[in-house]
Amino acid sequence: LDEPLGALDLKLRRQMQDELKAIQKRVGTAFVHVTHDQEEAMALADHCVVMNDGRIEDEGPPERVYARPKTRFSATFMGESTILAGKASDSRNGRVTVTTKLGPISLPGTSPAGAALALAIRPEHLVLGDAKGDVSLGTAKVSDVVFQGSFKRVLAASTQDPALQFIAKSPTSATIQAGDTIPVSCNACDIILLAD
Incomplete structure (x- = not known):
């Protein structure tokens, strides 16, 4: 899924996040969801991967990536600091x-x-x-x-x-x-x- 919610307004985007999670659970298959919206990534991901210039900067559960990022880039990309x-x-x-x-x-x-x-x-x-x-x-x-x-x-x-x-x-x-x-x-x- 490449930026599937990018063109939606905030309220509709949140509704679609819930719908995507429900579909994923119902179908039981993995989704690779690409987004530049950090809140969307944390809301949808079981495993979050932060990339910078084609390299993986950080990866793990979204709670850990946000609370204890491994790099300065990850700390500033995944929310404000x-x-x-x-x-x-x-x-x-x-x-x-x-x-x-x-x-x-x-x-x-x-x-x-x-x-x-x-x-x-x-x-x-x-x-x-x-x-x-x-x-x-x-x-x-x-x-x-x-x-x-x-x-x-x-x-x-x-x-x-x-x-x-x-x-x-x-x-x-x-x-x-x-x-x-x-x-x-x-x-x-x-x-x-x-x-x-």
Whole structure:
């Protein structure tokens, strides 16, 4: 199936996703479904394959490919992420300390000292405002807040490193507005550690 739902509007596309899954289960045969729509891929796939320039970058169950991508390309292709560059400064007892422009961050994992790393944080894992995750990412100035129905998509630039753009999902009840300067944090267990 090569982009079978590409020309449909969102509501019809979701209905057809359900129909395709029902047909596949009823017929009992494998489908190879090619799409550039990441949400569609995750909704339909039992096994997801992410390709880049004709190479397989990542593969596995869609939940794993999204939650723990193997490469930076896969992390940014399969949904949005805030990417923070750093270097491993210490690794022991199953934890690695990564030196970043926002300060040192300790998280589960291992890496040789001096290795270039990228930390990926999904929008739903960033904590904005007074609620605190166990890793402080400093403060950020909000540039845009977009209502998306079930959440607000917030874009904010780090005050310590203005080139770093945070992409976050906040509850619709959040009172965040463009121009606000807010604390940003997350939990170490939600940070995806990638070779840069």
